[in-house]
Amino acid sequence: MPELPEVETVRRGLKRLVKGKVIEKVKVTYAPMVKTGVDTFCQDLIGQEIEHVERRGKYLLLYLTDFVLISHLRMEGKYNFFPEQVPTNKHFHVLFTFTDGSTLVYQDVRKFGTMELLGKSDVEVYFISRKIGPEPSEEDFGLEEFVKKLAKSKKPIKSHLLDQSLVAGLGNIYVDEVLFRAQVHPAQASQQLSAEQVADLRQATIEVLRLGIEKGGSTIRTYKNALGMDGTMQDYLQVYGKTGQACPRCQTEIVKIQLGGRGTHFCPQCQVKHG
DNA sequence: TAACACACCTGTTGGC
DNA sequence: TGCCAACAGGTGTGTT
Numbered sequence: 001m002p003e004l005p006e007v008e009t010v011r012r013g014l015k016r017l018v019k020g021k022v023i024e025k026v027k028v029t030y031a032p033m034v035k036t037g038v039d040t041f042c043q044d045l046i047g048q049e050i051e052h053v054e055r056r057g058k059y060l061l062l063y064l065t066d067f068v069l070i071s072h073l074r075m076e077g078k079y080n081f082f083p084e085q086v087p088t089n090k091h092f093h094v095l096f097t098f099t100d101g102s103t104l105v106y107q108d109v110r111k112f113g114t115m116e117l118l119g120k121s122d123v124e125v126y127f128i129s130r131k132i133g134p135e136p137s138e139e140d141f142g143l144e145e146f147v148k149k150l151a152k153s154k155k156p157i158k159s160h161l162l163d164q165s166l167v168a169g170l171g172n173i174y175v176d177e178v179l180f181r182a183q184v185h186p187a188q189a190s191q192q193l194s195a196e197q198v199a200d201l202r203q204a205t206i207e208v209l210r211l212g213i214e215k216g217g218s219t220i221r222t223y224k225n226a227l228g229m230d231g232t233m234q235d236y237l238q239v240y241g242k243t244g245q246a247c248p249r250c251q252t253e254i255v256k257i258q259l260g261g262r263g264t265h266f267c268p269q270c271q272v273k274h275g
Numbered sequence: 276t277a278a279c280a281c282a283c284c285t286g287t288t289g290g291c
Numbered sequence: 292t293g294c295c296a297a298c299a300g301g302t303g304t305g306t307t
Contacts, residue, residue, distance in 0.1 A: 110284045
């Protein structure tokens with residue numbers, strides 16, 4: 001599921017459902033998920049109130065009374081909220097029970113997701129050390145810096161855009177959409193892009209992710225009743241998952257290739273490789 | 276430093 | 292139908 005628009009949708013859902021709640025009990029059934037140590041995690045969270053729910057790139061940040069809980073959903077992580085009884089499910093790995101009897105449950109089939117509990121002053125260093133780039137907004141995502149970084153790299157542009165240090169939030173679905181919108185071939189070397197193409201890529205990134213947020217993210221391989229899984233962005237995708245279908249711009253068949261190990265969809269007519 | 280392979284896990288899909 | 296390989300929306304680590 002989760003690229004930036006999906007994580008933002010989850011953030012909004014969490015804010016609505018658990019902001020102001022106080023944690024009474026925490027149960028972790030898959031300890032390796034909690035990177036900062038499961039015992040202190042469960043202990044430290046007791047009595048903490050969820051004050052704000054924020055997001056940085058694809059990371060969720062739960063600001064608590066004394067700590068910040070950083071949650072990354074990776075490939076399949078999702079949150080469920082149960083006002084009363086919690087059903088049994090072998091993929092429920094972390095359960096936060098609140099003082100009012102409700103429960104927030106983290107579910108993750110592939111167990112790739114991570115949680116970390118940090119002090120509030122450690123958050124900035126955390127993202128710097130992970131080299132998380134600017135948010136994909138007009139204000140944060142500067143063209144000049146983007147141009148500079150691309151000029152230094154021979155990497156295929158798609159692989160480069162997936163690197164979160166360039167800009168935070170793109171994943172395999174939205175990156176294909178961004179390249180289609182900017183009419184850039186996914187395998188084009190970063191440093192061979194024209195100034196116009198680079199500017200178009202920046203603009204497309206901002207617009208595609210904004211649209212994704214507006215549509216509540218995309219729901220592919222849906223699990224109902226999970227927070228943030230009610231999006232409609234899948235109805236607006238132009239190339240991702242459209243192999244063999246007509247390009248919305250020129251009617252040429254969309255093709256799928258492997259690039260950097262990832263399924264990559266593009267229009268061979270609109271997105272031509274140069275150099 | 277950069278670019279790539281691989282590991283982490285489980286479920287689903289498509290080919291034979 | 293059964294089996295099995297390939298694939299699935301991400302990122303951290305290790306190796307060239």
